[in-house]
Amino acid sequence: MKTTGGTDDQKRRAAERAADLVETGATVGLGTGSTAAFAIRALGRAVEDGLDIRGVPTSFASRELAREEGIPLVAVDEVETIDVAIDGADQLDGDLNLIKGGGAAHAREKIVDAMADRFVVVADPSKVTETLERAVPLEVLPDARTAAAARVSELDGEATLRRAERKDGPVVTDNGNLVLDCEFGQISDPESLAADLSATPGVVEHGLFVGLADEAYIGTDDGVDVQS
16 A cells, blocks of 8 residues: 555554544444555454454455454445444545545445444544645546546546556556546535536546545644544
């Protein structure tokens, strides 16, 4: 899992603080990304010490890491509710609105995070901003790529097909779809943009997470700041 921004110690502090919330018997959403990976490892250690939980992975990467750590897993369609989800963010504003999807797992992440009774974001200070401004990932059906990009343009954005780093061709999600990274500049109204993107035919899911997070744990050099 790629590490970008912040320090590993900051990420670890946030993630381990969130992992401490998990009680025995819980069903836990396991997020994707470098900070969520620290939480998965912390939960793995707790399981080894006797904590009885079930993990719901949000991606192939989180599933493989959880297996390595010995966390019992269950598929999202096999549970009716999730007690707590722990997931990272590519960017986070003061209202707990998020941009996610740097790992192209935002469709499954949103399903899991929305199902959770408590969704806790873990991040380092480099992810916190006053106004969201990173590119918003769109997972789109392959045949909808051109039409979705045109709709993004109508919304004053610019869509770029995400290319794979170590092979020719585009990134393909775990669901078999493509990803458009969409630049909108500063996003003053995330809720409105989220609604417009959700209404675009061919868009499977977008990376704006609005009104989903309950709190955020921000790891610092000497502790954890909590936003709620």
